[in-house]
Amino acid sequence: xxxxxxxxxxxxxxxxxxxxxxxxxxxNFVLKIDSLEIELTExxxxxxxxxxxxxxxxxxxxxxxxxxxxxxxxxxxxGRGGIDLTFGNNRFFGSILLRGIKDSDAFVSGPSKxxxxxxxxxxxxxxxxxELQEFFGKLRGQDKIYLQKRDESK
Numbered sequence: 703x704x705x706x707x708x709x710x711x712x713x714x715x716x717x718x719x720x721x722x723x724x725x726x727x728x729x730n731f732v733l734k735i736d737s738l739e740i741e742l743t744e745x746x747x748x749x750x751x752x753x754x755x756x757x758x759x760x761x762x763x764x765x766x767x768x769x770x771x772x773x774x775x776x777x778x779x780x781g782r783g784g785i786d787l788t789f790g791n792n793r794f795f796g797s798i799l800l801r802g803i804k805d806s807d808a809f810v811s812g813p814s815k816x817x818x819x820x821x822x823x824x825x826x827x828x829x830x831x832x833e834l835q836e837f838f839g840k841l842r843g844q845d846k847i848y849l850q851k852r853d854e855s856k
Contacts, residue, residue: 705770705791708749716755720747727798731849733787735773736841738823739850743809744802748786751794766795773838773847775817777831784813785820785834787849 707719728742750760760766765774767790774797776783786797802811803819810819817834826837841847 704789705796708751708794708796711754713755716749720749723747727849730852732852733800733803734846734848734850735820735838736824736846738805738820740820741804741852742800742802743804744811746799746801748797748799749794750796760795760797762795766790766797768792769842770796771848772842775831775835775838776813783817783831785817 704719704723708716711719724745724747727745731742733740733742748757748760748766749755750757750762750766761774761776763774763777765772766786766788769788769790772788774786774788776785785800787800789796789798799813800816801813802809803816804810805819805823808819810816821834824837826834838847
């Protein structure tokens with residue numbers, strides 16, 4: 703698992719782990735969000751661990767530290783921003799920005815467009831941070847956000 707592989711690692715090791723994890727995520731998994739199934743086509747890792755990797759671009763939100771396999775909605779820039787898949791472990795902040803996705807035959811590129819697209823597909827009227835984060839919170843309580851191994855028979 704990603705969290706245990708990152709403990710006490712230097713920056714060059716973290717970069718290699720992220721590279722391998724990105725290949726695995728984009729080639730072997732789909733992200734399930736309620737009834738929506740999306741492929742990840744472009745992602746960006748954010749990781750903040752004081753001693754080894756203090757990435758100043760991490761939002762340092764408690765969801766990025768306390769949750770793993772959950773969706774964090776950026777609070778800044780209501781009309782922009784994005785959605786991250788979290789991988790925190792209560793020791794460090796970690797998330798993966800969804801920069802590009804594929805749903806059926808539609809490709810969506812850009813963090814804010816991905817956020818908008820997911821909101822529309824899930825029929826979330828108000829696309830602001832609060833409404834979207836509350837929606838994801840309800841799904842999390844029902845185990846409806848997860849990575850699923852890709853079905854190779856399709």
